[in-house]
Amino acid sequence: MGKEPTKSVMDLIRDNFEKLTQTERRFANSLLENYPVSCLGSITATAELAGVSTPSVLRMVKKIGFKGFPDFQAAVRNELEERISSPITKYNRWSESASHEHILNKFADATMENLKQSLMQIDPSMFDEVVKILSNEEHALHVVGGRITRSLADYFFTHMQVARRRVTRVASNSNTWPHYILNMQKGDILLAFDVRRYEHNIINLTRLARDRGVKVVLFTDQWSSPASKNAQYVFNLRTEVPSPWDSSTVTLFVLEALITAVQAKTWDRTKDRMAELEKLFDETKLFKKFNS
Amino acid sequence: MGKEPTKSVMDLIRDNFEKLTQTERRFANSLLENYPVSCLGSITATAELAGVSTPSVLRMVKKIGFKGFPDFQAAVRNELEERISSPITKYNRWSESASHEHILNKFADATMENLKQSLMQIDPSMFDEVVKILSNEEHALHVVGGRITRSLADYFFTHMQVARRRVTRVASNSNTWPHYILNMQKGDILLAFDVRRYEHNIINLTRLARDRGVKVVLFTDQWSSPASKNAQYVFNLRTEVPSPWDSSTVTLFVLEALITAVQAKTWDRTKDRMAELEKLFDETKLFKKFNS
DNA sequence: CAAATGCTGTAAATAATATGACAGAAAAAC
DNA sequence: GTTTTTCTGTCATATTATTTACAGCATTTG
Numbered sequence: 322m323g324k325e326p327t328k329s330v331m332d333l334i335r336d337n338f339e340k341l342t343q344t345e346r347r348f349a350n351s352l353l354e355n356y357p358v359s360c361l362g363s364i365t366a367t368a369e370l371a372g373v374s375t376p377s378v379l380r381m382v383k384k385i386g387f388k389g390f391p392d393f394q395a396a397v398r399n400e401l402e403e404r405i406s407s408p409i410t411k412y413n414r415w416s417e418s419a420s421h422e423h424i425l426n427k428f429a430d431a432t433m434e435n436l437k438q439s440l441m442q443i444d445p446s447m448f449d450e451v452v453k454i455l456s457n458e459e460h461a462l463h464v465v466g467g468r469i470t471r472s473l474a475d476y477f478f479t480h481m482q483v484a485r486r487r488v489t490r491v492a493s494n495s496n497t498w499p500h501y502i503l504n505m506q507k508g509d510i511l512l513a514f515d516v517r518r519y520e521h522n523i524i525n526l527t528r529l530a531r532d533r534g535v536k537v538v539l540f541t542d543q544w545s546s547p548a549s550k551n552a553q554y555v556f557n558l559r560t561e562v563p564s565p566w567d568s569s570t571v572t573l574f575v576l577e578a579l580i581t582a583v584q585a586k587t588w589d590r591t592k593d594r595m596a597e598l599e600k601l602f603d604e605t606k607l608f609k610k611f612n613s
Numbered sequence: 614m615g616k617e618p619t620k621s622v623m624d625l626i627r628d629n630f631e632k633l634t635q636t637e638r639r640f641a642n643s644l645l646e647n648y649p650v651s652c653l654g655s656i657t658a659t660a661e662l663a664g665v666s667t668p669s670v671l672r673m674v675k676k677i678g679f680k681g682f683p684d685f686q687a688a689v690r691n692e693l694e695e696r697i698s699s700p701i702t703k704y705n706r707w708s709e710s711a712s713h714e715h716i717l718n719k720f721a722d723a724t725m726e727n728l729k730q731s732l733m734q735i736d737p738s739m740f741d742e743v744v745k746i747l748s749n750e751e752h753a754l755h756v757v758g759g760r761i762t763r764s765l766a767d768y769f770f771t772h773m774q775v776a777r778r779r780v781t782r783v784a785s786n787s788n789t790w791p792h793y794i795l796n797m798q799k800g801d802i803l804l805a806f807d808v809r810r811y812e813h814n815i816i817n818l819t820r821l822a823r824d825r826g827v828k829v830v831l832f833t834d835q836w837s838s839p840a841s842k843n844a845q846y847v848f849n850l851r852t853e854v855p856s857p858w859d860s861s862t863v864t865l866f867v868l869e870a871l872i873t874a875v876q877a878k879t880w881d882r883t884k885d886r887m888a889e890l891e892k893l894f895d896e897t898k899l900f901k902k903f904n905s
Numbered sequence: 906c907a908a909a910t911g912c913t914g915t916a917a918a919t920a921a922t923a924t925g926a927c928a929g930a931a932a933a934a935c
Numbered sequence: 936g937t938t939t940t941t942c943t944g945t946c947a948t949a950t951t952a953t954t955t956a957c958a959g960c961a962t963t964t965g
Contacts, residue, residue, distance in 0.1 A: 335736050338849060339841060342942060350835050353730045358694040361653055362687075363922060374944050379924065390923060391951090395654075402650040424877065425740060428870040429732055433725060440721055448717060472768035476861070479761060564873040565887065569768070570866045578720040581856040585716065595857065634912060655952060666914050671954070682953065683921090 330396055331356070333385040345381040348373050357397045364390045427563050435559035435571045442557055443575070451538055451554050452582040458485050458590075460508040463501065463535075465491035467523060470514030470540070473572055477512065480580045483598060484591045495522040502526070507534030515539065515546035516560060517567060527551035540572055622688055623648070625677040637673040640665050649689045656682045719855050727851035727863045734849055735867070743830055743846050744874040750777050750882075752800040755793065755827075757783035759815060762806030762832070765864055769804065772872045775890060776883050787814040794818070799826030807831065807838035808852060808859060819843035832864055 328336075334349050341349060351371035352359055360367045368378045382393040455462065462481065466474030471493045478490045491501045505511065511530045515523045527537050527548045539552035542560045549555050556575060560567035584591045626641050633641060643663035644651060652659045660667045674685040747754065754773065758766030763785045770782045783793045797803065803822045807815045819829050819840045831844035834852045841847045848867060852859035876883045 331733055335734055344943065346836060353733060358690060361690050398650065398653050423737060424874045425732065425870050428873065429728060432866055436721060440717065445715055469771060472764045475767065476764035565876060568869050570862060570869060573865050574724055574862045577860050577862060578717050581720065582716045584857060636913065
């Protein structure tokens with residue numbers, strides 16, 4: 322024990338995470354999952370919950386500075402007592418060391434709020450409908466982003482490529498758009514992003530696409546881009562954070578949910594493509610070795 | 614155990630209080646005083662805290678319906694778990710229309726959990742330290758991503774360009790890396806991403822950078838990339854979602870928090886740059902109008 | 906006031922737990 | 936491809952915790 326200046330168990334894990342081995346990290350992660358209840362039982366129970374052996378648990382708690390498992394458990398209990406004894410404690414507050422005014426905490430609050438509110442606003446049947454049309458390989462998918470949202474478009478494009486054929490990334494430079502529009506056919510899908518400050522050209526692009534019989538899916542913010550009027554499917558997502566610009570975290574979240582839903586819907590096809598992709602990676606690696 | 618209709622330990626004590634002897638009541642009262650932490654240790658510790666003997670504790674827990682002390686303790690732990698986890702798990706459920714089994718809800722659960730756990734693991738002082746070095750324009754900032762994380766690197770790059778000068782995006786194609794390394798100087802910062810499956814070349818890049826005296830900031834997942842050993846600052850973020858691949862949402866969140874923190878720290882400088890940027894946008898727009 | 910009953914703690918037996926030593930397996934280095 | 940190093944689980948042992956048995960004390964009752 323000594324006179325350690327109240328280093329929490331979490332702090333100790335953080336500080337020593339580098340030194341931990343793979344199995345020990347697995348245990349550390351399991352600990353995070355439902356700390357502190359997970360380690361209130363015997364070392365055996367704790368180890369089983371994490372799927373590791375008892376000695377691994379022991380080695381790990383020694384590594385982060387405890388004399389043995391009972392010592393570790395005593396520390397956990399002390400923390401728990403502190404936490405429990407103040408009745409109004411908010412359990413979902415982390416890092417006691419970081420003030421509630423710390424930017425990380427303020428940002429986290431805002432993001433969780435955004436996520437919750439955005440979800441409330443999403444129409445599940447529209448979501449499912451979008452998943453359905455994205456899963457259909459017969460119609461090409463075009464993805465376009467703006468100045469900021471380009472990265473999101475890129476991320477979506479990369480993952481969508483795994484799930485299906487005929488995915489095109491439309492360059493964000495609007496000079497080249499006519500070329501892309503030329504290749505859009507009736508029944509195709511255009512997935513577009515437009516958030517503050519709205520980019521004027523996106524309105525034109527979506528209008529031209531719609532006029533060609535292309536289904537437009539638009540990701541925008543809570544104030545809704547003027548391009549919405551050209552889109553069949555609109556996601557209004559919340560972006561407000563304590564910052565001079567807007568957050569894209571919720572948008573990314575919905576994109577990931579979409580990707581997962583599409584992959585799940587087309588799993589027979591996707592799993593083959595993924596396997597093939599793995600093979601290609603291995604071959605590329607081999608190829609590089611020959612070169613070096 | 615059996616199929617007791619969720620009688621809490623407190624209920625059991627109340628129901629059987631009449632039958633308890635004097636000493637047993639003394640123990641019961643001590644329990645009430647700081648339940649449940651008081652009975653998380655050994656039976657000996659519990660007894661001592663209440664000022665009674667071990668057998669008295671045992672007789673009492675048997676009397677109120679438990680098979681033995683461990684049985685009693687298990688019940689206490691279960692209650693504790695519920696009490697501890699409910700304020701977290703119970704963030705108001707949205708979309709009544711969408712089933713809890715809907716992918717969006719499952720995904721949201723996982724993402725919130727990831728966010729919470731990642732936050733617990735982030736060392737606030739390290740975060741602040743990274744903000745500090747990112748704010749210093751005297752040293753160049755290099756940003757590099759991998760196959761998947763390239764989009765994140767891109768997003769960060771775009772925003773960082775607003776806040777400061779001397780930001781470079783390192784191409785994700787590792788063939789060109791030597792050129793970039795050539796331009797890295799002592800005191801520079803390399804912000805790198807490496808998540809499963811870890812890319813072998815990133816280890817080499819970070820090592821070479823470190824050897825040149827470059828400060829390496831690494832974003833990786835909970836299993837920690839092998840490149841961590843070359844990095845001064847490591848963010849281990851959680852990525853697990855109900856999907857065949859990993860989520861980047863939490864990573865994006867931390868990036869945004871970082872960007873905001875840097876902009877706040879250098880606000881005098883940043884606000885001028887933002888104003889200038891706005892002006893440039895307007896002029897570009899004007900320029901385009903002349904053309905069309 | 907004496908005998909009986911019930912209550913409570915001490916101490917021993919029993920069960921469970923935590924730790925250490927070791928060997929096989931995996932990964933890293935050469 | 937081989938050797939070395941590191942890691943990780945199985946098993947045996949030491950330690951600790953739980954339970955039981957019992958004896959002393961207090962309280963009650965005749």
